[in-house]
Amino acid sequence: MRIAIAGVSGLVGSALARAAQAAGHDVVGLSKESGTDVLQPTGLADALTGAEALVDVVQSPSLDEDGATAFFTAAAANLGTAAHEAGVRRTVVLSIIGVDKIAASETEAGTGFDGYYRAKYAQELACVAHAPGPHVVRSAQFHDIARQAIGWGRDGDRTTVPDLVTQPVAVDAMVEVLLAVATGEIEGDLVEVAGPQQENLALLSAAYAERAGDPVQVDGAPVGELVRDGVLLPGEDGHLVGPSFDQWLDATVTVPARRP
Template sequence: MRIAVAGSTGLVGSQVVAVAKAAGHSVVGLAREDGVDLTSPVGLDERLAGVEALVDVTQSPTIDIEAVKFFETVAANLGDAATSAGVSRTVLLSIIGVDRVPQYDYYVAKVAQERTHRVHSPGLHVLRAAQFLDFPGMAIRWGRDGDTTTVDDLLSQPVAVGEIARVLVELATGERDDDVIELAGPRQERIVDLARRLVAHSGEHLTVIARDVPEPMRNGALLPGSGAIIAGPTFDEWLSRQPA
């Protein structure tokens, strides 16, 4: 099967490419490193020629309200090109609870991305995943100021990127056929607590300060529903395999 991956060189996209290739599929990368500007429609339909499924794991360069324009533009370009090229299936990576937190700019942008794909893209399937197990480390870097860092006090059920990649490929190939499906890890955690455990594991002298977030994010809006896929490892199992 020929699968295109938009955002193919990122944290998730690179693992989607690896999982797809390991299963014997042909992969078309769609990223700047592949010579593709997804904010422009030029040449996208040629890139998608012969592609049967498109996976969108693109990441906005910002996390503020400007991300709305990016996601809407890219989703429309990808969807129109996929339709023109005869792609039969589109898979989008989104976030659990994305439609339950209208106070948070990035989630507003992800809802706009989902909505735009539904208008433009053929055969859409959406995977709403929990935060990555890597997310606390990313949050530490984003909030760092000298020997302190500020991390959002989210309640989540974080999941391994490898599990996300596996389910995305299953949706792309039709092994799973859900219109919208959730994926999370096995344990509820506060992201700020995970950041502190990660700092302790590293041995670095860094103080982690909790940042307040909208009440729904703090108290369960980002947790999976009863029909979600639950896949390991836990954060502690993942952390034990990380270098100090």
């Protein structure tokens, strides 16, 4: 099967390309590095010629709500129009669990990135409106968020990390579900994917820091009611895939050697 990946040079796109190629699929990569700009419609249809499925994993250069919304909706419209022109039959866009509820809420969810979540929901709507055969895959946060969160609120030897209740997933495991939706192995207009167990982000960051030998003190920060109620958690029909965070940590982060 010929699968086009928009955002192929990013973390998810490159992992998806490896998984697709390992499964015997022909991958067409769309990225600025390959000379394709999703914000410029010219040439997109030619790049998609012969593709049976398109997977949109592009990443906005901005986390600001207005900037991210403008980027995601323009990219989705351009990709959808080009996919129709090229005869693509199936489109998959990667999103985040809970974006619809956060977008519909009149109060802040307390994720720290509520605006970005609303932008991702706008991307979903644009994909459904413009793309052929649209499917949405909503993922939980990736395991590496534990490392990233340490830097968000760091001040010297202390950092503040939201007490997010999430069910983090490994990127390589998530892209297998993304690929299965692209090929039609997994059906459904909306598919959720998450890791095997619920976790607290502040505790994950503390565990990461300890394993990495980072002496930073991690303090938990309160979150909004939506997050406390599990807005970032998968529903009953979600696809739960391993490894767990502890297994990922063991395989990913090397314990620093002690000095003699």
